[in-house]
Amino acid sequence: MRKVAILGIGQIPIDEHWEKSIRHLAGDAAIAAIAEAHIEPTAVESLYVGNMLSGALNKQENVSALIADWVGLRGIEASKIEAACGSGAAAFRSGMMAVASGVNDLVLVVGVEKMTETGGTNTTSHLASAADADHEAAHGLSFVALNALIMRRYLHEFGWKHNDFAPFSINAHANGAKNPNARLQEAITQKDYLRARMVADPINLLDASPIGDGAAAILLYPAEKIRRNGQPIITVAASAAATDSIAVHDRFDAMRLAAAETSAQKAYAQANVTPSEIDFFELHDAFSIMAALSLEACGFAERGQGVRLGLENQITPQGRIPVATRGGLKARGHPVGATGVYQLVEVIQQLRGQGGDTQVPGAKIGMAQNIGGSGATVITHILQRE
């Protein structure tokens, strides 16, 4: 297997893009990546698209062929990978494997989702399709309600108060305020968090990430063929995926993201690093409870102690384990199937030293973790600057 490097990245601001169809969103990100890499578009050999809801919300399946044609790549191999909100990183992993195995040299990965203009379709109902349709959604559980049950149990079991979660939201918004591509570019205070409207008790509006229309793209290429040109090379040091039961009540332990733990452990082994060597962590903070559980699953905190990292100010760009450095799902936004690719684009920016006002000082090894469902499908990547 060959080492895989990053040849180019592209993204569009996450927003309500009323004037653009899903092909335009994906195309804009893809063309930005192609332009940044200074390659001929026709050099791209295959396309892997991460997307969750194009069929349900946009009445458009087969988006990979659509996008390939739209960006001038008619004829190339193209497919869509779906793993609910983990679709973006799942697509990146497929593209990475195509390059690593030698099937292709130059591969384009695009994550895209168009969620805010859906012709009257109920987006909340379709987001619940990430949960177990027969045993969770059928009982009226929305996706936020499911996470509220997990958060409620966490508060009960470990003795935290709701406002102990505030630092996750405050850090994410502080970082998002400095990211021109973020959906919510405004800092918030502890007081804002305490006053936020309740969505599904105990999850309030500032515990929950916003949906949006967005697309991000990454070009992959064999590391051995990259010309350095004085620039650092960013490579994929690890890529690992794991699953758990979709239904939360089926898990052996609802307070433990077993698939996150498994995929992180596999990734650490592949990259030959320990959690202490990870310089920053783009985690899947769809809800603040997920941030805490992810930190615990990946070995940054003990069971039930994830919130402590926030309270001790260790998750900011200057902290011990910076998270959501460009706003995270909470403030950068969560266009579900695109999110995993945004996370990876942001890891690459940090490793290149392009983190802007939220640059993590001296970042050399970054981790991104993308979660489909409330912990059902988890894909972890570790990237490094060489």
Added chain:
Amino acid sequence: MRKVAILGIGQIPIDEHWEKSIRHLAGDAAIAAIAEAHIEPTAVESLYVGNMLSGALNKQENVSALIADWVGLRGIEASKIEAACGSGAAAFRSGMMAVASGVNDLVLVVGVEKMTETGGTNTTSHLASAADADHEAAHGLSFVALNALIMRRYLHEFGWKHNDFAPFSINAHANGAKNPNARLQEAITQKDYLRARMVADPINLLDASPIGDGAAAILLYPAEKIRRNGQPIITVAASAAATDSIAVHDRFDAMRLAAAETSAQKAYAQANVTPSEIDFFELHDAFSIMAALSLEACGFAERGQGVRLGLENQITPQGRIPVATRGGLKARGHPVGATGVYQLVEVIQQLRGQGGDTQVPGAKIGMAQNIGGSGATVITHILQRE
């Protein structure tokens, strides 16, 4: 890249399975494949699911994690590949690449679709999501109407009559009548074809394939590790994918399936064979016009002459290029995202000599071609007996 072999196959009859959810359909096929291979289920390392409409019709995304857990494989890597009606073969190709590259040894591929019980959702409308949502479906074109336009043009351009297409349907039904897993197990006559109710002129009911609930599964393993035990080994000699524009009016030539041609040419090159060496061809006869165009694109007939193969009786199991040997999409049925895996299971059955009453005599090299949209995404596989 390692040569990949077949370790086991499973399928369920295509039907209206009112008592089964999508997990049960997929699970039944997967467990059949695992049982046939005589392996411990826990030996399976990853799962690739081909499915198109679970989100739209079953309100269930993230089906790969759901299925993995249901069949006792909780924790393994799992993802869903979607390429409209080409999803099944696209998933097989992903699984094949995982084994060929050495990422995994033992991989499970499942194609599944549940279409007949959809809580009031309009299946025809969701099938149209395989077409261009903005420029075809938005104008009211259903998927059958789109194929009717293509067939109408074909009749006009090449001077055939509608009933010249009858042999495709008659052959498919004759073969399906002898396949216990087929949706339609009844032979038809030329008279039946002529009298069939019109659906979208010139496509009548016997030009069109039936939807259904179905699932098929294949276990893949490195050829070098297979123990022969006196049985023939079936290997994947070629796997190739290509795309075209989704919208038919955007194509350079609406009478030519360019992606089918490209992927077939790539497959022939990989397998080092010519069309004349292919013993039988499981083609994507979603509509009879697609059978004719596929035969032409893959080099079995000249442009505009695909129907001649039927009229000259060359497509039956005893003919020069048998097609739809177990009923094809037309009679075996077309549970859209599962179809590509059914095709491959049937190729494997023929190569093993398990083709039953429609066995192709001396079959050694078989080809399967799965099409997403009206020619937008095409995946071609060539398998052989060693």
